Amino acid sequence: MKFQKSxxxxxxxxxxxxFILVHTIYVGLVRPNAEAVLEVExxxxxxxxxxxxxxxxxxxxxxxxKDYEQEACFILMIWVMAIMGLKAQGxxxxxxxxxxxxxxxxxxxxxxxxxxxxxxxxLEALPQPERGFLLPRALRGALNRYGSTAxxxxxxxxxxxxxxxxxDRMDSELSMVRYxxxxxxxxxxxxxxxxxxDALGNAHEAVAxxxxxxxxxxxxxxxxxxxxxxxxxxxxxxxxxxxxxxERMVLETQDYCDDNLIRHLQS
Numbered sequence: 001m002k003f004q005k006s007x008x009x010x011x012x013x014x015x016x017x018x019f020i021l022v023h024t025i026y027v028g029l030v031r032p033n034a035e036a037v038l039e040v041e042x043x044x045x046x047x048x049x050x051x052x053x054x055x056x057x058x059x060x061x062x063x064x065x066k067d068y069e070q071e072a073c074f075i076l077m078i079w080v081m082a083i084m085g086l087k088a089q090g091x092x093x094x095x096x097x098x099x100x101x102x103x104x105x106x107x108x109x110x111x112x113x114x115x116x117x118x119x120x121x122x123l124e125a126l127p128q129p130e131r132g133f134l135l136p137r138a139l140r141g142a143l144n145r146y147g148s149t150a151x152x153x154x155x156x157x158x159x160x161x162x163x164x165x166x167x168d169r170m171d172s173e174l175s176m177v178r179y180x181x182x183x184x185x186x187x188x189x190x191x192x193x194x195x196x197x198d199a200l201g202n203a204h205e206a207v208a209x210x211x212x213x214x215x216x217x218x219x220x221x222x223x224x225x226x227x228x229x230x231x232x233x234x235x236x237x238x239x240x241x242x243x244x245x246x247e248r249m250v251l252e253t254q255d256y257c258d259d260n261l262i263r264h265l266q267s
Contacts, residue, residue, distance in 0.1 A: 007086070011176070014082035015075075022075045026066075034066035069191030069224035073184050077231045080180040084242050087173070091245045094133045098252055102126075103139055103260050110266040116147030119261075134166045135253050142261055152265050159257045163250050170246045174239070181235050188228020195221025 037060040064070075103119055105111060111119065120143040123136045130136060141162055142155045 011083060015079050018075050018078040022071055026071050030062060030065050034062040037062050064223045067220050067224055069187050070227045072187050073228050073231050076180050076184050080177055080235055083177055084238055087242050091249050095249050097133055097135045098256055105264045111264045112266050113147050113150040116143040119143055138162045138253055138257050155262055163254050167250045177239055181239060185228045185232045188225040191224025192221040
């Protein structure tokens with residue numbers, strides 16, 4: 001419960017900091033530069049109308065990024081990356097235990113049920129939060145079951161059940177990551193709907209010959225979806241990497257228990 005509260009607090013702080021960081025960059029850098037580029041474009045169009053010369057207007061990254069939908073997408077991107085960073089740190093901390101000899105069983109030695117309590121003492125002496133990690137819990141559960149039943153099949157079932165439960169728990173904790181991954185392209189589509197709606201509202205100006213407002217609105221529509229889809233590609237890649245790390249950690253924990261404990265048990 002304490003860890004869940006601290007993780008919730010971490011997510012709230014990460015969201016606030018993401019908003020402050022991205023909004024500061026947009027207010028101080030992105031939107032001023034975008035407005036400067038648009039002003040240059042307006043002057044070029046006015047000169048074209050006055051002289052009749054053709055003016056080539058290049059697409060600017062500042063203009064592509066300037067709208068509120070893109071800002072919201074970047075806020076969510078940094079927020080979800082902070083959450084995934086916390087998850088990755090937890091997985092790496094658990095994987096570091098796999099390099100430690102938590103159960104000392106010499107090669108060729110057979111472990112009897114009466115030895116289970118002695119082997120479990122170093123696991124119980126581990127500091128927090130290492131005691132709550134999957135590997136110590138799996139080893140403690142295996143030794144406790146072996147000491148009470150002397151059944152190797154029961155020990156294997158305990159390890160497998162604990163690993164399956166941990167895999168399900170870690171998968172469920174990625175629900176917020178999945179939601180944000182879904183929300184980012186949705187925000188992009190909101191920008192598309194807003195841009196198209198504004199373009200339709202300015203259709204009468206296009207009929208009169210002034211297409212500037214329509215093209216600007218259509219730019220909002222396409223730019224927001226473009227940025228949102230690019231960010232979604234990055235976030236989906238990172239999410240799959242986190243999922244892979246978690247699955248590997250669970251499988252390596254099962255292998256550790258098999259190699260360092262279960263194969264030494266006396267049937």
